[in-house]
Amino acid sequence: xxxxxxSTFRKWLSNNTEFSSKVITDTxxxxxxxxxxxxxxxxxxxxxxxxxxxxxxxxxxLSMSVKSQMxxxxxxxxxxxxxx
Numbered sequence: 537x538x539x540x541x542x543s544t545f546r547k548w549l550s551n552n553t554e555f556s557s558k559v560i561t562d563t564x565x566x567x568x569x570x571x572x573x574x575x576x577x578x579x580x581x582x583x584x585x586x587x588x589x590x591x592x593x594x595x596x597x598l599s600m601s602v603k604s605q606m607x608x609x610x611x612x613x614x615x616x617x618x619x620x
Contacts, residue, residue, distance in 0.1 A: 542568065548616045566602070566609040576610070578617045586610065 542564055549560045570576065573594045577585055586607055589595050595603065 545613060545616050549612065552616075553612075562605070563609045563612060566606045567613055570606045570610055576613065578614055582611050582614050585614075 545567070546560055546564050549555055549563060550557075553560075555563070567576070570589075573592050574585075574589050580588075595606075598606070
């Protein structure tokens with residue numbers, strides 16, 4: 537994902553959620569980490585992307601909390617990109 541996309545996503549979060557700047561920073565960070573494990577795709581449903589993510593070894597070693605935060609970050613990103 538391009539750096540501009542992360543910046544635009546950060547602005548979208550700021551304008552469309554009541555998240556604090558810390559939560560926005562953490563959400564973007566989780567999304568970047570997710571993108572490094574499995575490139576982000578919006579042509580799949582959120583559930584299909586997230587189910588497929590379970591096949592990646594790098595994802596298995598993460599704590600339940602981090603996995604949950606990454607899933608939420610992806611759902612927000614997909615909402616930003618697709619509007620669903």
